Amino acid sequence: MRRRRLVLGVLLLVAVVAGALVAARRSGRAVAVDAGEVSRRDVFRSYVTASGEVVASRFADIGSSVMGRVVALNVAEGDNVRAGQTVARIDPVPARSDAQAAAAQLGAFEAEERAARQQVQASTADLAQATARAREARQALERIRRLHAEGLTTSAELDQAQAASDAADGVVGTASATLDRARQLLAAADRRIAQARAGVVRAADVLSKTEITAPIDGVVSRLQVRLGEMVVIGIQNQPGTTLMTISDLSTIDAEIKVAEADVLRVSVGQTADITLEAVPGRRFSGRVVEVGASALPQVGAGAAAREFRVVVRFDRPDPGLRPGLTCDAEVLTAEKRNVLVVPLQAVVLRPGPDGKEQAGVLALRDGLARFVPVTTGIIGGLDIEVGGIEAGLPVVVGPYQVLRSLQDGAAVTRAAGR
Secondary structure, eight states, X not given: OHHHHHHHHHHHHHHHHHHHHHHHHHHTSOEEXXXXXXXXXXXXXXXEEEEEEEEEEEEEEEEOSSOEEEEEEOOOTTOEEOTTOEEEEEOOHHHHHHHHHHHHHHHHHHHHHHHHHHHHHHHHHHHHHHHHHHHHHHHHHHHHHHHHHXXXXXXXXXXXXXXXXXXXXXXXXXXXXXHHHHHHHHHHHHHHHHHHHHHHHHHXXXXXXXXXXXXXXXXXXXXXXXTTOEEOOOBTTBOOOEEEEEEEEEEEEEEEEEEHHHHTTOOTTOEEEEEETTEEEEEEEEEEEEEEEEEOOOOSTTOOOOEEEEEEEEXXXXXXXXXXXXXXXXXXXXXXXXXXXXXXXGOEEEEOTTSSEEEEEEEEETTEEEEEEOEEEEEETXXXXXXXXXXTOEEEEEOHHXXXXXXXXXXXXXXXXX
């Protein structure tokens, strides 16, 4: 009997101690956590958000190919212009003088060419005449030789005929050399004329460029010079003067800067919503038409994050929009239906059976945090797609400091109001 009482007393003591430990673990030492749950979404979308500015999809910065003073400015900022319309004029006096000088030089070279051509004609005639005389002298020499062979002429007459023939041949050589020199002078005159004509074309081109014309239809979106100012052309690393910018506002783009962590999710053809601070309460639809192949240059020595240029074209731009307006764009990068999602911060990494880290959530079960492995998908806002878990399951979503160290099987309790 005494032994039975002793056993019962020990068992009762163990039960009391165990109950006290459980109660203590659930009350005093349990970790307070914020809780959420696995929810199902009929449509779940992933967006990339970035900021930028409105630009014209087609524009032209108008410079000058001629250095000089602006003597006429025919447009003001905001004016509509047509392709080929004269928008400004540079002082044409120097260019006109050069064109006149080039034309006069061409005239002089053409006169020289005519003289050289006449000289060639005269030298050709002289050569023909000398050739005929030489032929006649040779024929006379042959006759004298035959007569001398028959003893009908003296040796003096033969020598005289030979000398005449040799002299005629010398005249032919001189006439031939004169003709060659005249032809060379004519060829040089032709080359000078070709050079002078090229100079006339160049001078005329420079003169025509003193009138600045619009290359495209559009609006003068920026005017950077005033009447009477000097403009210069670009040389080597020195940029030239930009007179104005003409923008075709029939198609407008939003150039945004996307962080490197998001740019691989963006591709041409994706839809986007664009908002502008200048037009509050209105959203514009657009589509991605270009994704930068390389990162934009970093500004400042402390810049660490890399950004990429992405161009979104407005589907129906408002005529009142102007280049330079700041904008924000949400690019729809992915869309899924009937998926399970949890808050993004609920997904944690813990060592798996193979020692490698695996993604999962800490589910709330009987006052304990239980690690449940999950597969992850697209991210939308502050939520992430998960698989391998049931809908409605409560999970730990915070605080972040607790989630970092919270282990599987730890006692937890929901924070007040959570």
